[in-house]
Amino acid sequence: MTVPSPSSSSKGEEVQRLFDTVPGYYDRMNRLMTLGRHQAWCRDVARRAQVPAGGALLDIATGTGVIALEAARRYPDAAVHGVDFSEGMLAGARTKPGADAVTWQFADANALPFDDGTFDAVTHGYLLRNVEDAERVLAEQLRVLRPGGRLVILETCPPRGLLRRPVTLGVKVVVPLLGQLVARDRTSYTYLEESTLGFMSPEQVGEILRRLGFVSVAWDRRFLGTHMIVTAQKP
Structure with missing residues (x-):
């Protein structure tokens, strides 16, 4: 999810308030910023969840419900729950086809x-960069998973290698500009640029997951x- 940077003293409350302002343009911005790839990534997340027949999936920080709806289409006999702590985002999700x-529900990832x-599977997109304690949030996900259950995470991460400099420059320029032109909200998308470039690498996320078990x-x-x-699995 993409919101303005909150103060460190009240991050949860500020993120929650700001998420309530973005549902109207959230999906369009995600399509533009990923050149239309966001929906395909969400389908891939749902596919990797591998929910068994009659199983249950939890999509946290569901936002406008893209991953949860993809999971419901892929696993029609499963119980799919989409939770978020923004009522505004949930309201947008509830209006979509399917x-x-x-089952949409207000919930705090902490x-x-x-x-x-x-649950047999837990999924989320763009959650971890917006929480104060990623390890605590991931520990909660381990708790609600059944033994053998799968975790699938979609996140941004800083680029690396020979493309690091040009891609970093592109993110710094293009993302806030799109926010200004499409959403009239440069501040929110400046935060997205900063959180994309400043978030953990896959290796760092993997280290936390292994440490948790x-x-x-x-x-x-x-x-x-x-x-x-x-992707990861509960033993």
């Missing part, structure tokens, strides 16, 4: 309102190294 197949071992940790980089899909 929304009746998903303290999920579900019992231990409830996840196994089979793997990742792919996408879009000139600025995005990653990370």
Whole structure:
């Protein structure tokens, strides 16, 4: 999700308030910033979740519900839950075609309102860069997963290698400019540029996952190294 940078003293409350302002242009901006690849990545996240017949999937920070809706289409006999702590984003998700197949719910990623071992898969897109304590949030996801359950993460990450400098320059210029032209919200998309370039690498996310007890940790980089899909499993 893409919001203006909040103050460190009240990050959760500020992020929540700011998310409520973006649903109207959120999907369009994601399409533009990824040159139309965002939907395909969300389909890939749903595919990698590998929900068994009659199973259950939790999509955290569901936003406008792109991943949750893809999961509901792929696993029509599964129970799909989409949770977010922005009522504005949830309201947008509930209006989309197929929304009746998903259970939408207000929830905080730091303290999920579900019992231990409830879900066969947990997914999320662009969650970790917007929380204060990524390790705590990932530990909650481990808790609600069943043994053998899968975690699939879509996130931004800083580019590397020979393309690092030109891609970094492009992100710094293009993302805030698109925010100004399309959303009339340069501040929010300046924050996206900063969080994309300043977030953890796949290796760092993988280290946290292994430390928490996840196994089979793997990742792919996408879009000139600025995005990653990370998978892991609960033993």
